[in-house]
Amino acid sequence: MDDLIRVGDEVRAALADGQAVVALETTLVAHGFPAPHGVEVGLASEAAVRAAGAVPATIGVLDGRLVVGLGAEELERFTPEARKLGPRDLAPCVAQGAVGATTVGGTLIAAAAVGIRFMGTGGLGGVHRGFPTPPDVSADLAACARVTAVVASSGVKSLLDVPATAELLETLGIPVLGYRVDTLPLFYAADGGPPVSARVDDPAEAARVAAAHWALGGATLLVGRAPDESLDVTDLIEEIVAEADAAGIVGQAVTPYVLATLHERSGGETRRVNRDLIVANAGLAAEIAVAHAAL
Ligand code: PSU
Ligand code: MN
Numbered sequence: 063m064d065d066l067i068r069v070g071d072e073v074r075a076a077l078a079d080g081q082a083v084v085a086l087e088t089t090l091v092a093h094g095f096p097a098p099h100g101v102e103v104g105l106a107s108e109a110a111v112r113a114a115g116a117v118p119a120t121i122g123v124l125d126g127r128l129v130v131g132l133g134a135e136e137l138e139r140f141t142p143e144a145r146k147l148g149p150r151d152l153a154p155c156v157a158q159g160a161v162g163a164t165t166v167g168g169t170l171i172a173a174a175a176v177g178i179r180f181m182g183t184g185g186l187g188g189v190h191r192g193f194p195t196p197p198d199v200s201a202d203l204a205a206c207a208r209v210t211a212v213v214a215s216s217g218v219k220s221l222l223d224v225p226a227t228a229e230l231l232e233t234l235g236i237p238v239l240g241y242r243v244d245t246l247p248l249f250y251a252a253d254g255g256p257p258v259s260a261r262v263d264d265p266a267e268a269a270r271v272a273a274a275h276w277a278l279g280g281a282t283l284l285v286g287r288a289p290d291e292s293l294d295v296t297d298l299i300e301e302i303v304a305e306a307d308a309a310g311i312v313g314q315a316v317t318p319y320v321l322a323t324l325h326e327r328s329g330g331e332t333r334r335v336n337r338d339l340i341v342a343n344a345g346l347a348a349e350i351a352v353a354h355a356a357l
Contacts (some may be wrong), residue, residue, distance in 0.1 A: 070131020082116035082351035107344035114348035123162035167205030182347035185219035188227030206282035252288035
């Protein structure tokens with residue numbers, strides 16, 4: 063395993079000690095924000111995890127190994143040239159020695175390999191609008207169905223078909239917990255999403271639900287936290303998704319294209335809200351991890 067995975071010293075010690083550890087992804091560092099903002103978001107997320115009393119484990123592929131617990135200088139290597147790694151992409155990237163940024167799905171697989179059960183992100187991937195043309199469903203969902211974890215996010219990215227994604231989450235048996243809300247947050251916007259499957263009002267309650275879900279053989283639970291500042295960019299999203307479609311942008315390139323264009327056309331507003339919600343979700347994941355460690 064050591065040939066394949068490098069676990070940072072601090073993360074290794076925390077895991078051995080039963081301390082709370084939170085996995086963080088690198089796709090948003092490399093592809094979710096224009097440089098140098100991605101690295102700033104990554105570091106701020108790590109700081110939020112620490113502030114809540116947990117150890118951050120930022121994950122990505124470097125120099126032929128999956129790294130769990132990237133250093134600050136190493137984060138700088140996650141530029142737009144990095145591969146975007148879903149679960150299917152991890153092994154080729156490791157074996158070929160490329161730099162690879164893990165998505166939620168890729169991060170969950172790596173986290174599970176070393177025993178980390180908590181992660182924070184911005185918005186989960188899901189069913190793309192217009193399904194089945196193209197038949198694009200994020201590999202995040204399949205990974206959630208497979209891996210034992212809690213993912214704190216601001217729901218599902220609203221550039222997707224959110225109601226269809228909520229249906230698929232139900233099909234896969236993934237609890238969608240609203241953190242102090244009754245509807246699933248819509249990424250940049252707090253309100254207007256489908257109802258959650260259960261509401262929780264504090265981190266300890268989320269931790270108890272997770273423990274029960276896992277004891278019953280369940281895999282991932284999604285915890286939806288509303289962004290503190292809500293932004294309505296519905297029309298802008300529709301316009302940009304249609305443009306991406308017309309330009310023939312498909313597959314893994316869609317999400318980064320839409321996010322980047324949104325950041326540009328909203329005059330940086332979506333970037334700011336996206337950044338703040340990612341950092342807050344990292345903190346929430348840490349609070350739940352700390353509560354779980356204390357159960
Ligand atoms: N949340 C954000 N920005 C992002 C992502 C999440 O605020 O860029 C990334 C995550 O890595 C997620 C990915 O797994 O978008 C989804 O990509 P796709 O739709 O191609 O599966
Ligand atoms: Mn996709």
